[in-house]
Amino acid sequence: MNYRQWERASEWPLAGSALTFLAIYSWTVLSQPTGTVAQVAEYAIIAIWALFGIDYIVRLTLAEHRTRWFVRHLHELAIVALPVLRPLRLLRLLTLVSLLQRSIGGALRGRVVTYAVAGTLLLVFVASLAMLDAERAEPAATIKTFPDALWWAIATVTTVGYGDFSPSTATGRFIAVGLMVAGIALLGVVTATLASWLVQ
Missing domain, CATH: 1.20.58 (Methane Monooxygenase Hydroxylase; Chain G, domain 1)
Structure with missing residues (x-):
């Protein structure tokens, strides 16, 4: 083989x-x-x-x-x-994301945007779980429940960042950096796709 x-x-x-x-x-x-x-x-x-x-x-x-x-x-x-x-x-979920990417291949722009949005929704959910898992046992942490973690993830991925919740552990900050980069990447994909469609 x-x-x-x-x-x-x-x-x-x-x-x-x-x-x-x-x-x-x-x-x-x-x-x-x-x-x-x-x-x-x-x-x-x-x-x-x-x-x-x-x-x-x-x-x-x-x-x-x-x-x-x-x-x-x-x-x-x-x-x-x-x-x-x-x-x-x-x-490990990167395996699933890369599989979806290969399945879409050179698909239409609309499907690419759909992939980006679906991937981001999965990322927000996963980041919320990871953040809650990393933070809730920390005495100084502000993120103690899943709704708090979900709110933090949405605010972070959209680059709003209200600051009412923030990670206090090294693992939590690592997760936050990944989510920030993903939010910027999503914005870039959607903007580039829209610009390409308008040019054509």
Whole structure:
């Protein structure tokens, strides 16, 4: 099996794994289970992490130019290498986003905007979960509930930034930076698409 065949065969199972991970992670953050249930959820998350690790190793092995592939896929190395930082495990959802991007390909502008908006909605939800997970145990934190985290994420991604809620942990600030960059990128995509349509 070559690289292309492996990528085609694995992309949908990995996308399903990413969605399963999102569902489990969302449930554990919002409901905060304890005991056996929490352990089962953690084992499921570890199993999904193992799937992503196997996929990374196989694709690195099958790549024609391994050094170049390694450099171009550093974000995927981060997906595999950062399971210890719980909120940053959501980097695995980049697999789902890249799959959607490949599916759209050279589609019409309207579909590109739809992809950008859908991706941003997913990003806001994910950032809210990650921020709540990182902040609520911190005594000095202002983000203690999911509605607060969701409000913070919306204000941040739209570059409004009211300042009524802000991260106090290093992980929370890292999440905030990622969300700020994503908000600017979304604005750029929508503006460029509209400008292109007007020019034509």
